[in-house]
Amino acid sequence: MSGQLKEVRNRISSVQSTQQITKAMKMVSAAKLRRAQDAIIQMRPYAQKLQEMLSNIVSNGEGDAGMALAAERPVEKVLLIVLTSDRGLAGAFNSTLIKLAKSTIAEKYPEQYKKGNVTIWSMGKKGYEHFIKNGYKATDDYKDIFHHLSFENVQKASQAAMKAFGEKQFDVVEIIYSQFKNAATQRFMVERFLPIPQAEKKSGTTKSDFIFDPSKEQLIAELMPKILNTQLFKAVLDSNASEHGARMTAMDKASENANEMLRSLKISYNRARQAAITTELTEIVSGAAALQE
Numbered sequence: 001m002s003g004q005l006k007e008v009r010n011r012i013s014s015v016q017s018t019q020q021i022t023k024a025m026k027m028v029s030a031a032k033l034r035r036a037q038d039a040i041i042q043m044r045p046y047a048q049k050l051q052e053m054l055s056n057i058v059s060n061g062e063g064d065a066g067m068a069l070a071a072e073r074p075v076e077k078v079l080l081i082v083l084t085s086d087r088g089l090a091g092a093f094n095s096t097l098i099k100l101a102k103s104t105i106a107e108k109y110p111e112q113y114k115k116g117n118v119t120i121w122s123m124g125k126k127g128y129e130h131f132i133k134n135g136y137k138a139t140d141d142y143k144d145i146f147h148h149l150s151f152e153n154v155q156k157a158s159q160a161a162m163k164a165f166g167e168k169q170f171d172v173v174e175i176i177y178s179q180f181k182n183a184a185t186q187r188f189m190v191e192r193f194l195p196i197p198q199a200e201k202k203s204g205t206t207k208s209d210f211i212f213d214p215s216k217e218q219l220i221a222e223l224m225p226k227i228l229n230t231q232l233f234k235a236v237l238d239s240n241a242s243e244h245g246a247r248m249t250a251m252d253k254a255s256e257n258a259n260e261m262l263r264s265l266k267i268s269y270n271r272a273r274q275a276a277i278t279t280e281l282t283e284i285v286s287g288a289a290a291l292q293e
Contacts, residue, residue: 005276008269012262019258025089026251029244033183036241040180040234047234050227057220059198068166069224070196077117078109079161079170081193081232083177083239084127086146090243091250093178093186094126100188101127101176119170121157123236149240151233158232162225165194177235178242184249186242191235193228 058070082101084094101120105113112118120138122128123145131138142157161173173194179187 004272005269008265008272012265012269015258015261015265019255019262022251022254022258026248026255029248029251033241033244033248036237036244037180040237040241043234043237047230051231054196054224054227055198058196067220069162069194069228070198072195073168073171075109075171076112077119077170078105078112079119079121079164079173080104081121081123081157081161081173081175081235082127082131083175083235084122084124085239085243086125086144087247088126089250090247091253093243093246094124094130096188097176097178098127098130100190101131104174104176104190121161123157123239145236146240149236151229154233154236155229158229159225161194161232162228170194175232175235177239178246180238180241180245183245186246193231196224196228 058067080101082097084097088094105118109118116137118137120127120131120136121142122131122138122140123142125143128138128140128143141160145153145157161170164170165173172192175189175191175193177189177191179189181187
C-alpha cells in the first residue's frame with residue numbers, strides 16, 4: 001500500500017511541475033500576443049486599402065504597360081508561401097496550415113505537383129521540416145524569418161517572389177497563412193499574391209476612370225512593389241499574432257486539464273491513504289484481540 005501511495009505522490013508532483021510550466025508559457029505568450037496584436041491591428045486597415053486600390057488599378061488597366069505582375073498566363077509552375085511557426089505547443093496551429101497547403105496542392109495544382117513544378121517557401125521551421133521530410137520541393141531561404149521579424153526581411157522574400165514571377169520561374173504565387181481574429185480564433189486562408197488579382201466587378205457598377213498624377217506608368221512602377229511588400233508583411237504579422245494566440249489558448253487548456261488531473265489524483269491518493277489507515281487499524285485491533293484471548 002505504501003508503494004501505491006508513493007506512486008500517486010510522484011504523479012501529483014509531476015503534474016504540478018508541468019502545470020507550472022504551462023502557466024509560465026501562457027503568460028509569456030500573452031505578453032507577446034499583446035505586442036503582435038497591436039502591430040497587426042494597426043497594419044491591417046492600411047494594407048487592405050492599398051490592396052483594394054491596387055486591384056482597382058489593375059482591373060482598369062488591362063493591357064497597359066507596367067502590368068507584368070498582373071499578367072495572367074497558363075499555370076505550369078506554382079509557388080506556395082506557407083507561414084508556420086518555429087516552435088510547437090500551439091495546439092493545431094501548424095498542423096492545420098500544413099493540411100491546408102496539402103489540400104490546396106491536391107485540389108488546385110495536382111498536375112503541376114506530379115510534374116514536380118510546385119515549390120514551397122516555408123516561413124517557419126515547423127512547416128519546412130514537415131515538407132522536407134515528406135518529399136515536397138521546399139526551400140530553406142526564409143524559414144528563419146521569425147527569428148528577426150522586420151519589414152526589411154519580409155521585403156527581401158517579397159522582392160524575390162516578384163523577381164521570380166517576372167522571369168517566369170513561377171506562373172502563380174499564393175500565400176497560405178492564418179489570419180488573426182482574437183486569441184482563441186484564427187482564420188486559415190489561401191490568398192493570391194501574384195499575379196495581382198483584379199477587383200470583383202459588381203453588377204450595375206460603371207468602370208472607374210482614375211486621374212493619374214504623375215503618369216500612370218510611373219505610379220504603377222512605384223506603387224506596385226511597395227503594395228505587394230506590404231501585403232506579404234501583413235500576412236506575416238497575422239501569422240505571428242495567430243501563433244501566440246493559439247499557444248496561449250493551448251497552454252490555458254493544458255493548465256485546466258492539469259487541474260482536473262490533480263483533482264482526480266488527490267482523490268485517489270486520499271482513498272489509498274484512508275485504505276492504508278483502515279488496514280493498519282484493523283491489524284492493531286486484531287492483534288489486541290488476539291492478546292486478550
